[in-house]
Amino acid sequence: MITEVLARDTAAERPEAPVHPVEVISPILAGHPTELGGEYYVTVLKKLAKTRSVKRYLEVGVCKGDCFSQIACDRAIGVDPAFQLSQNVTSGKKDVRLFQMPSDAFFDEVDVKEALGGPIDLAFLDGLHQFEYLLRDFYNTERLCAPRSLIAMHDCLPVGDTMMPRSISDALRLSRGTRHEGWWTGDVWKVVAILRKYRPDLRVICLDAPPTGLVFVTNLDPDNATLSRDYCRIVDEFAAVPNTLQSVAEFYGTLPILPTSAILTGFDHSLYFRA
Ligand SMILES: C[S@@+](CC[C@H](N)C(=O)[O-])C[C@H]1O[C@@H](n2cnc3c(N)ncnc32)[C@H](O)[C@@H]1O
Incomplete structure (x- = not known):
C-alpha cells in the first residue's frame, strides 16, 4: 500500500520541489480503494495554522464549525449559505465574521481584504462539492492571497466511488449501509487535475x-x-472527463500523495511551503 520513493516532482517548472525521501501513498491499489492513514484533516489544519502563525483565515463551507472552531488566528471569515453551527466558532480568534450566502455571492459582494485587514494567510475551501464550484472558489480566493499564503482544499482524494456522484442525494443513497455511509466528495478531485x-x-x-x-x-x-479567463473552456474539458474510480485511479498515478507527517514536522515543513 505504501512505497518508499524519492518524492521529486519531475515537472521542471514546478517550484521548490521536495528532494528528500518520503512515503507516497496510493489510495487505490489494483482497483481497490484503501483508507487514508494520516492525521485527521482538522488536526492538520489546526497545527498548520499554529506553525505558520496564521493571522487571517477564510473558510468556505463551515457547516457546524468543526474545523473553523479549531483554527487560532486574529481575524476569521466563514462563508456558508446554511450554517448549522454547533461549535464555538469564536474560539482562539479576536474577530470573526460569518457570511450566510453562497461563496459566489460572497466573493462578488464582500471586500475580503478590508474585512480581514490584509491578504488571506490560510484558506480552507470546503463548500459545494462540484468541481466547477471549487474551481471558482479557488481562483476567487487566490486573488485575495499573497505568494506565501496557503489554500487548502478538502475532499479531493476520494477513496471509493459511492462518495463521488455530483449529487449529494446520489452519494447518500449509494453509500447507505457501506463503511462510507454519508460521505460525499463529489467530483472536486478534478480541480487538482x-x-x-x-x-x-x-x-x-x-x-x-x-x-x-x-x-x-x-x-x-x-x-x-x-x-x-479560460473558465468555460476548462469546465467543458473536465466535465467530459468521466467521474469514475478508473479516472481517479489514473489521476492518482500522476501525483504523489504524501503522509501528513511530511508537513507536520518543523524541518520538512519548510521543504514544502514558502517560509
Ligand atoms: C462538508 S460541509 C463543511 C464542513 C466544514 N468545513 C468542516 O470541516 O467542519 C460543506 C458545507 O458547504 C456548504 N455549502 C454548500 N454550497 C455552498 C456554496 N455555494 N458556498 C459556500 N458553502 C456552501 C454547505 O452548506 C455545508 O455546510
Missing part, C-alpha cells in the same frame, strides 16, 4: 489526511487570470 494542467507555476501538495484528503496549494499568484 486542472491546477496541475493549467497552473504548473503552483505548488500542489496532496496529503493522506482522512477521511478524503487535504490538498494544499501555495506559490500563489493573485494576478494570474488563467483560470478565470
Whole structure:
C-alpha cells in the first residue's frame, strides 16, 4: 500500500520541489480503494495554522464549525449559505465574521481584504462539492492571497466511488449501509487535475489526511487570470472527463500523495511551503 520513493516532482517548472525521501501513498491499489492513514484533516489544519502563525483565515463551507472552531488566528471569515453551527466558532480568534450566502455571492459582494485587514494567510475551501464550484472558489480566493499564503482544499482524494456522484442525494443513497455511509466528495478531485494542467507555476501538495484528503496549494499568484479567463473552456474539458474510480485511479498515478507527517514536522515543513 505504501512505497518508499524519492518524492521529486519531475515537472521542471514546478517550484521548490521536495528532494528528500518520503512515503507516497496510493489510495487505490489494483482497483481497490484503501483508507487514508494520516492525521485527521482538522488536526492538520489546526497545527498548520499554529506553525505558520496564521493571522487571517477564510473558510468556505463551515457547516457546524468543526474545523473553523479549531483554527487560532486574529481575524476569521466563514462563508456558508446554511450554517448549522454547533461549535464555538469564536474560539482562539479576536474577530470573526460569518457570511450566510453562497461563496459566489460572497466573493462578488464582500471586500475580503478590508474585512480581514490584509491578504488571506490560510484558506480552507470546503463548500459545494462540484468541481466547477471549487474551481471558482479557488481562483476567487487566490486573488485575495499573497505568494506565501496557503489554500487548502478538502475532499479531493476520494477513496471509493459511492462518495463521488455530483449529487449529494446520489452519494447518500449509494453509500447507505457501506463503511462510507454519508460521505460525499463529489467530483472536486478534478480541480487538482486542472491546477496541475493549467497552473504548473503552483505548488500542489496532496496529503493522506482522512477521511478524503487535504490538498494544499501555495506559490500563489493573485494576478494570474488563467483560470478565470479560460473558465468555460476548462469546465467543458473536465466535465467530459468521466467521474469514475478508473479516472481517479489514473489521476492518482500522476501525483504523489504524501503522509501528513511530511508537513507536520518543523524541518520538512519548510521543504514544502514558502517560509
Ligand atoms: C462538508 S460541509 C463543511 C464542513 C466544514 N468545513 C468542516 O470541516 O467542519 C460543506 C458545507 O458547504 C456548504 N455549502 C454548500 N454550497 C455552498 C456554496 N455555494 N458556498 C459556500 N458553502 C456552501 C454547505 O452548506 C455545508 O455546510
